[in-house]
Ligand SMILES: Nc1ncnc2c1ncn2[C@@H]1O[C@H](COP(=O)(O)OP(=O)(O)O)[C@@H](O)[C@H]1O
């Protein structure tokens with residue numbers, strides 16, 4: 242199984258210095274993704290999901306910095322990479338799709354040029370050859386009359402179409418891993434479902450591993466084999482999607498499940514978790530969720546480790562729920 | 567239509583202002599002339615008639631393309647201006663090129679590393695560039711490069727040559743030597759301006775998602791700057807420079823006076839001193855017309871550069 246891992250993140254820590262002390266956006270994250278696997282990452286907005294994805298891509302801008310941990314990708318530790326080595330991997334072996342499709346594309350460059358350059362950055366390939374590959378990729382993500390669309394500018398596309406262009410671009414070099422950071426959050430529900438289905442199919446066909454990030458557990462449940470739940474920069478629980486949804490161990494996961502619209506009983510109000518994220522520059526010493534947790538006790542003043550309860554499941558809690566399960 | 571109204575109002579203002587300043591006849595005749603001689607000159611130039619008649623004559627002439635003859639040279643004002651215009655145009659174009667060639671790379675550099683020492687130095691320079699008076703710097707340049715070092719000629723346009731049907735001193739070494747100081751002097755303010763625009767644009771654009779996505783594609787920094795940063799920052803810069811080109815021509819008056827550059831600016835300064843009304847009026851009308859035309863041209867360029875504007879136009 243370990244030889245099958247495409248990505249293995251160990252003890253990753255990403256900080257942004259501020260005058261009031263560093264914001265620790267990613268705080269000791271351990272994560273593994275197998276080849277062809279779909280891993281979901283969920284957590285409230287601000288829990289560090291985007292920063293985690295950017296860290297894995299080497300895209301954290303100064304003064305932000307990865308200050309500890311390793312990112313093993315295809316056996317290499319990326320944290321030791323030079324910028325040139327990163328460039329060779331980005332877009333080629335590991336690609337990323339961002340949340341807002343209306344801002345992900347250069348407004349004054351034609352769609353075709355923006356896709357072709359993604360190929361030419363990694364391959365010595367003629368413009369015509371690149372164009373053929375781009376056209377095929379556009380068809381695969383469901384863009385009609387791609388020949389014409391190559392010459393269009395981003396503003397001539399709907400949000401959903403733009404995200405399809407971005408996804409097609411990410412898939413161009415047949416990467417081993419795609420990190421999709423809430424790619425459907427900004428879109429209509431119907432478009433969201435279509436894109437979700439298409440991305441799942443495309444990754445399956447190409448054997449591409451996928452990290453699907455979302456604040457919505459319902460969306461992640463539709464696509465991910467495994468789910469990691471993130472809270473205040475830490476993974477608090479991870480496991481197989483079905484098992485995690487049915488019998489969550491961490492009170493935070495249970496809270497997320499309870500607040501999913503599909504789980505609300507008819508006539509009942511949506512239950513959201515009371516309170517908000519703690520300040521990342523000033524975390525409590527113990528469990529960061531304790532101030533919002535109904536089960537909290539004095540034992541929570543010590544930070545629990547992420548403990549494996551079975552081969553495929555781990556939780557960071559002193560008194561996990563559903564112990565028997 | 568609006569432009570015609572602007573031109574008309576402008577001519578009215580200029581015409582009445584210049585009549586308040588003094589009597590051109592005093593400048594045209596020898597102070598010792600006899601009174602009847604003075605009267606003759608006054609009649610010859612039509613200056614004996616009431617101002618509104620003079621204005622009416624000017625207006626009817628202007629509508630048929632005749633802005634009157636220079637009192638001093640006795641030749642049509644428009645012809646005189648047309649003769650001088652190439653020199654000014656050459657100066658303004660050179661200044662524009664210098665402003666872009668120096669201001670753009672420095673501004674982009676400062677924008678890419680906003681906290682670096684280099685960026686602070688560059689922005690300090692730009693403050694200097696904006697606050698140093700043009701004429702003072704011009705004199706300092708002359709003292710340093712012509713008087714002390716003896717590298718560059720003090721004044722004049724130098725040798726010209728014809729290239730692609732354009733006669734300019736840009737095409738001879740002697741001409742370039744003559745051009746160097748006045749063009750740099752005129753460019754100074756614009757260098758600082760381009761620098762600031764480029765820096766502001768760069769910091770803004772580099773923070774955009776599409777730059778991050780371009781990096782996620784594995785593009786090199788050079789490619790990102792060239793293909794994604796530049797086209798986006800050039801849109802506002804070109805637009806502003808288009809409008810500013812008018813001020814380059816207008817501000818050339820100061821530079822041309824310092825360096826005795828035989829252009830429009832020198833012509834009009836002399837005309838003002840001599841109360842040569844037809845030239846002054848013609849010049850000011852020309853400047854106003856220039857701004858009006860530039861506005862139009864800039865709108866067109868903007869539409870060409872920015873696909874968002876262009877395509878809206880297509881659809882609408
Ligand atoms: N460039 C940055 N500078 C400072 N703080 C940042 C920066 N980027 C993200 N953060 C902080 O990191 C935390 C996690 O953000 P993010 O990863 O965007 O959350 P999520 O994607 O889960 O909504 C937030 O508190 C955010 O304010």
Ligand SMILES: [Mg+2]
Nearest residue numbers: 287290291423
């Ligand atoms: Mg996010």
